[in-house]
Amino acid sequence: MKIICIGRNYVDHIKELSNERPKDPVVFIKPDSAVLPNEQDFYIPDFSADIHYEVEVLVKIKKVGKHISPEFSSLYYDQLGLGIDFTARDLQEELKAKGLPWEKCKGFDGAAVIGSWVSVASLENVNDVHFSLSKNGSVVQQASTSQMLWNIDELVSYVSRFFTLKKGDIIFTGTPSGVGPVKAGDVLEGHFMGQSMFKIGVK
Numbered sequence: 001m002k003i004i005c006i007g008r009n010y011v012d013h014i015k016e017l018s019n020e021r022p023k024d025p026v027v028f029i030k031p032d033s034a035v036l037p038n039e040q041d042f043y044i045p046d047f048s049a050d051i052h053y054e055v056e057v058l059v060k061i062k063k064v065g066k067h068i069s070p071e072f073s074s075l076y077y078d079q080l081g082l083g084i085d086f087t088a089r090d091l092q093e094e095l096k097a098k099g100l101p102w103e104k105c106k107g108f109d110g111a112a113v114i115g116s117w118v119s120v121a122s123l124e125n126v127n128d129v130h131f132s133l134s135k136n137g138s139v140v141q142q143a144s145t146s147q148m149l150w151n152i153d154e155l156v157s158y159v160s161r162f163f164t165l166k167k168g169d170i171i172f173t174g175t176p177s178g179v180g181p182v183k184a185g186d187v188l189e190g191h192f193m194g195q196s197m198f199k200i201g202v203k
């Protein structure tokens with residue numbers, strides 16, 4: 001199983017990090033060892049003093065596909081979820097400044113939170129799914145998939161030009177604005193169409 005992540009897919013988040021609006025989606029990969037085991041706490045790693053949460057809608061691939069046209073993308077996924085792309089922002093800033101790859105700041109153990117899944121059939125429109133993240137009970141990120149620069153079908157198509165998608169692969173579709181730091185003792189809870197999808201503690 002691989003985890004393919006999209007960066008800079010919401011205009012308001014691009015602005016908050018003073019990034020350029022990309023011509024193509026920014027793509028990176030997390031190893032399967034980055035998945036935070038179910039119901040476990042997230043431990044802040046010793047190499048960062050600035051771990052940020054990024055809530056993201058997830059797409060679970062259901063069959064093998066390569067060079068998928070956007071009009072056929074919906075045949076390749078049947079579940080959406082919600083997760084967190086934990087990012088060591090201090091380390092990322094260093095790597096970005098040097099033009100180096102992002103794996104160390106985004107692929108470390110526990111950096112991929114994967115919550116519950118919802119069947120696409122139960123959703124009225126995958127391009128208008130409302131989701132949010134709360135920290136210690138206050139909403140810190142809130143958006144709709146309608147605000148994406150590249151929608152889910154376009155992302156599935158785009159990444160399949162570079163990587164063969166396999167059953168069980170997961171795409172993290174990018175975060176909206178409101179990203180911020182976590183500290184020990186925080187509790188993060190994600191909601192998707194009003195339903196709680198994960199709740200994790202930070203240690």
Ligand code: ZN
Nearest residue numbers: 054085174175
């Ligand atoms: Zn992200």
